[in-house]
Amino acid sequence: MIAVPAREAELVAQAQAGSAEAFGRLVQERQQAVRAFLRRVCPDRAEADDLAQETFLAAWSQIGRLRPGVSVRTWLCGIAWRKARTWARGRARSARRDREWLDTRAQSFAAAEEDRAAVAKAMAALPLDQRAAVALCLAADWSHAEAAEALGLPLGTIKSHVQRGRAKLMEVLGAQP
Amino acid sequence: MTADRQEARLRAAFAADEPPARDYVFTAEVMQRVARRRLQISLLMLAPPMLAAMAVLWSVAPTVETVAADLMGGLAPAIAVTTATLFLTLAGLRLLRPRSA
Numbered sequence: 511m512i513a514v515p516a517r518e519a520e521l522v523a524q525a526q527a528g529s530a531e532a533f534g535r536l537v538q539e540r541q542q543a544v545r546a547f548l549r550r551v552c553p554d555r556a557e558a559d560d561l562a563q564e565t566f567l568a569a570w571s572q573i574g575r576l577r578p579g580v581s582v583r584t585w586l587c588g589i590a591w592r593k594a595r596t597w598a599r600g601r602a603r604s605a606r607r608d609r610e611w612l613d614t615r616a617q618s619f620a621a622a623e624e625d626r627a628a629v630a631k632a633m634a635a636l637p638l639d640q641r642a643a644v645a646l647c648l649a650a651d652w653s654h655a656e657a658a659e660a661l662g663l664p665l666g667t668i669k670s671h672v673q674r675g676r677a678k679l680m681e682v683l684g685a686q687p
Numbered sequence: 688m689t690a691d692r693q694e695a696r697l698r699a700a701f702a703a704d705e706p707p708a709r710d711y712v713f714t715a716e717v718m719q720r721v722a723r724r725r726l727q728i729s730l731l732m733l734a735p736p737m738l739a740a741m742a743v744l745w746s747v748a749p750t751v752e753t754v755a756a757d758l759m760g761g762l763a764p765a766i767a768v769t770t771a772t773l774f775l776t777l778a779g780l781r782l783l784r785p786r787s788a
Contacts, residue, residue, distance in 0.1 A: 530721065538714045545706040545713070559713070566717045567724060629700035649701035683693050683700075 518582055525573050533573070536582060537566050543583050543650065544590050550645035551594045553634040561597055565590040587660040591642055598638050625683065632682040636675055639663065643671035644679070 518539075524532035544565055548558040568589050576585055633641055639661070646657040647668065654672070658665045706713075744751075 530718065530725075533721065534714060534718050537717050538709060538711075541710055541713050541717075542706050542708050545710075546704070549704050549706070550701070562713075563717050563720060567720050570721050570724070623703070625696050625700040626703040629697065630704070648697070649704075679697055680690075680693050683696050 519578065522573070522576060522578075522582060525570075526576070533570055540583055540586055541566075544586050546650060547587050547642075547645050548590055548594060550633055550649055551591075551638070551642050552597065553630065557597070561590065561593050565593055568593070581656070584656055584660045587646065588662065591661050594642070595638065628682050629679060632679050636678060639667075640671040640675045643668050644675035647672045648676055648679075 518536075521532045521536050525536060541562065545559060545562045548561050548565070549555055552558040552561060565586060569586055572589070576582070633644065636644065642661055643657055643663070646652040646660065647654060652660075654665055654668045657663075657672075658668045661668070663671075
């Protein structure tokens with residue numbers, strides 16, 4: 511289990527007692543991690559931020575169920591992951607539209623942003639589980655164990671997802687000038 | 688291209704998509720949605736007692752109506768005298784109030 515800072519545990523206890531202020535501080539402190547994860551899992555940034563808001567709304571409803579000692583970041587990204595999977599199932603039919611949008615985006619970017627566009631496009635092409643593992647372990651420097659806990663996947667699966675995903679991204683960057 | 692250089696480019700590409708560490712607009716939007724949800728829950732929780740109160744009032748309405756009509760009939764002169772007294776007292780106090788220059 512991941513160590514939880516005392517201040518965070520205190521904020522959680524206050525939020526569980528009904529303090530909106532404490533919950534607001536948790537949102538402020540954890541929004542970056544949740545939004546960064548969702549932006550890498552969902553190709554559309556606005557959609558990712560909307561999912562992040564829904565994640566925090568669900569977290570507010572479920573905060574009473576958060577067990578002591580569980581990392582808020584891991585718990586929130588677990589909720590975000592479930593939201594993203596539901597979203598991805600609904601969007602499977604419009605996957606082609608996403609690819610077209612990413613193509614357009616890639617073409618319109620200046621040379622300095624080519625890497626970012628190429629990585630975003632390569633990320634969108636990865637299977638969802640692999641993309642999530644890469645987003646947490648490569649982009650956000652999470653440990654494999656923490657990612658496994660948040661995504662509800664076995665540790666070995668996370669390791670292989672990260673390895674394969676990394677290889678694909680490196681291949682894309684290697685092809686870039 | 689070396690592996691280190693590729694690694695650095697990958698990190699830079701990820702960092703470019705990173706949201707800000709503090710985003711008050713995002714937090715405010717979330718808290719606004721939380722407040723709306725709290726209000727919805729409060730209203731939903733108020734609904735059953737309100738419905739119960741309405742049902743009780745509806746069931747006792749004929750009795751209350753009869754009692755109120757009897758009381759009002761007997762108390763009407765007293766209410767009229769009290770209202771008139773109150774009106775005259777307030778008007779008198781207003782007329783006698785010291786005026787500023």
